[in-house]
Amino acid sequence: DQQVKQNSPSLSVQEGRISILNCDYTNSMFDYFLWYKKYPAEGPTFLISISSIKDKNEDGRFTVFLNKSAKHLSLHIVPSQPGDSAVYFCAANSGGSNYKLTFGKGTLLTVNP
Amino acid sequence: GAVVSQHPSWVICKSGTSVKIECRSLDFQATTMFWYRQFPKQSLMLMATSNEGSKATYEQGVEKDKFLINHASLTLSTLTVTSAHPEDSSFYICSASRVTSSYNSPLHFGNGTRLTVT
Numbered sequence: 001d002q003q004v005k006q007n008s009p010s011l012s013v014q015e016g017r018i019s020i021l022n023c024d025y026t027n028s029m030f031d032y033f034l035w036y037k038k039y040p041a042e043g044p045t046f047l048i049s050i051s052s053i054k055d056k057n058e059d060g061r062f063t064v065f066l067n068k069s070a071k072h073l074s075l076h077i078v079p080s081q082p083g084d085s086a087v088y089f090c091a092a093n094s095g096g097s098n099y100k101l102t103f104g105k106g107t108l109l110t111v112n113p
Numbered sequence: 114g115a116v117v118s119q120h121p122s123w124v125i126c127k128s129g130t131s132v133k134i135e136c137r138s139l140d141f142q143a144t145t146m147f148w149y150r151q152f153p154k155q156s157l158m159l160m161a162t163s164n165e166g167s168k169a170t171y172e173q174g175v176e177k178d179k180f181l182i183n184h185a186s187l188t189l190s191t192l193t194v195t196s197a198h199p200e201d202s203s204f205y206i207c208s209a210s211r212v213t214s215s216y217n218s219p220l221h222f223g224n225g226t227r228l229t230v231t
Contacts, residue, residue, distance in 0.1 A: 002156075009154070036222075043119070043206050043222030044157070089156065100147065101220060103156040 003027045004092050006104035013111050019077040021107050023090030026071065030092040034101070035064060035075045038087045047088070048075070080111045116140055117209050119223025126197055126230055134192045134226045136207030142187035143209035147220065148180075151204040160205075163190040197230040204228075 005024045013019045023033075031052040036044035050057040050064045050073065057064050063076045077084055087108050091101040116139040126132050136146055144165045149157040161182050162170040169182035179201075181193040190209075194201055204227050208220040 004156075041122070041204075041225065041227065043117070043208070043224045045222070046220070100159055100162065101157075102159075103149075105154070105156040 001026075002104075003030075004090055004102050004104040006088075006090055006107050008107050009105070010108040010110070013080045013109065015082055015111055015113050016079045019075075019080045019084065019109055019111065021075040021077075021088050021090075021109065023073045023075075023104055024071055025073075025092055027092070027094070027102070028071070029094040030102075032093050033064070033066060033073050034091045034093075035062075036089040036091060036103075037084075038089060038106070044089055077109075080109075082111050082113050085109055085111050117207065117221045117223040119207055119226055121226060122224060123227040124229070126228070128198055128230055129196055131193055131195045132197055132228060134194075134205055134207070134228075136190045136192070136209065136223050138188045138209045138221075141209075141211045143190075143211065144187060146184060146190040146207055146209045148182065148190075148192050149206045149208065151206065151225075157206060160192075194228065197228070199230045202228055202230045 003026050034049040035047040037047050038044040048059050048062045048064050050066050055066050066073045087106040089106045090104040093101050118137045120135045146163040148160045150160050151157045159172050160175045163182045163184040165184045171177045184190040204225050206225040208222045
């Protein structure tokens with residue numbers, strides 16, 4: 001049972017354009033969401049997060065939007081750069097003292113020069 | 114920034130042997146570390162939660178006798194894959210959280226270990 005779903009395995013975008021990566025979740029107990037970026041043979045690197053009390057969080061070129069009623073979040077990267085090419089994982093956890101994350105399968109973003 | 118070091122980055126072993134993977138938090142103390150496993154084109158799957166000074170908590174379906182976890186100090190957790198078989202070949206990644214962080218602080222991940230069992 002995939003509680004965090006990233007339905008697009010890959011996305012290709014032109015440099016300078018906007019990249020939109022989507023994520024859906026099924027567990028209504030999730031209240032904190034994170035995006036991680038991962039290069040091959042490396043561990044994930046934290047990118048940006050959002051709490052369920054917010055619907056938007058912005059950090060430089062990266063913005064995460066959360067639609068709780070739709071159980072959907074998205075990561076916007078604008079403008080996209082070739083160095084953004086990587087696998088992006090959506091992750092979620094629920095309240096409490098643990099940090100256990102549930103990950104989606106990831107979306108491979110390719111930004112073409 | 115926080116750094117989590119994982120060693121080795123890759124290892125090849127023969128079927129039936131055991132392999133130990135180390136995960137260290139380099140500039141912070143970590144009461145809790147997590148071990149994940151990733152198969153190609155799949156998500157990271159949590160295997161177990163490693164708690165300093167106590168037994169690890171394993172996720173459903175993960176054999177605790179096969180994947181031994183030891184968290185002897187606030188900066189080191191080890192995962193030992195015992196009697197490894199080819200189906201254990203995978204990418205293993207550890208992560209750690211700071212002692213004083215709220216639960217919403219992001220995890221810091223190691224660079225992972227590629228295990229190949231021949």
